[in-house]
Amino acid sequence: GIQVEQSPPDLILQEGANSTLRCNFSDSVNNLQWFHQNPWGQLINLFYIPSGTKQNGRLSATTVATERYSLLYISSSQTTDSGVYFCAVEDNAGNMLTFGGGTRLMVKP
């Protein structure tokens, strides 16, 4: 099956700093999504982005499907950004999502 790798696995930031999270995938995909799992157990959909660039407030994402990677940018980070960020892809064979290992982010005040 398709492989999804995220980097870095762990990231500690000072509040106000910017960061880039990366997601690499091994095959063509129908869909790619970025999720944020907060400390209260919610997995929140951030972006539905099979290709191109999208922005939502301090967050933006870019997927380059031909090169099989996606980037999530967090600017002016806040303590509420802490949690685990997952990239998940839907391959061409079906509609189940395959998740990457996640990036655990801690933003310190």
Next chain:
Amino acid sequence: ETGVTQTPRHLVMGMTNKKSLKCEQHLGHNAMYWYKQSAKKPLELMFVYSLEERVENNSVPSRFSPECPNSSHLFLHLHTLQPEDSALYLCASSQGGLAGSDTQYFGPGTRLTVL
């Protein structure tokens, strides 16, 4: 408390046992999910129930059998498991359809150990 409960929280079972994991959501959602989270491995989506339709990950072995009697309850029936099935099993629910289109609310998980 996210509105999704799971029982039991911990389970130790032998390879010949049959057990069931239970999940209940109190959020009025229409979709429920089973995930497997193993140490040092990515989160794996196992099954999705959305408006009584089931979607399954073809890589999940048949020794895992889901049941969704109604939109609020989800079970995962386990039989003849292997030690490598030891993991944290997470249940989630969402308002809308298949995985990823809505915010998913996770339960606390069942920590399963297969001896």
